Amino acid sequence: GIVEATTRLITSLQNVGDTLSQMNRYREAIHFYTRALKYLTRIEGEFTLQQLRLSIALGEALVQTKNTRDKGVHLLNTMLHKATKLEATDEHKQIVEILLNAKNNSLDILGLWHKMFPK
Secondary structure (H helix, E strand, O other): OHHHHHHHHHHHHHHHHHHHHHOOOHHHHHHHHHHHHHHHHHHOOOOOHHHHHHHHHHHHHHHHOHHHHHHHHHHHHHHHHHHHHOOOHHHHHHHHHHHHHHHHHOOOHHHHHHHHOOO
16 A cells, blocks of 8 residues: 555665765765655654664764754754664664764864863
């Protein structure tokens, strides 16, 4: 039926997103993850582990893209709470790692500024 077809579509969109991410084509991956999430949200009433995993993939792609970095960090921080609620320990660890890498990869200008010019 329609749910089965939608599930196959979600899997396909997610696979394309994953492939694009592996190729460092994050901006394109974001579109596929976003569409997959939109469909998934329609067929699943409450927040599920699959939505969490897809949101993490989207968050990571957003963080890797300069213009959407803050959106990605915000999404991943939100997903930390959802991971805790779902008791998804592995996903929780994965989010923390992505956020730590995101922090280390960007030069923290404000942090640096405050070290150089303490109040």
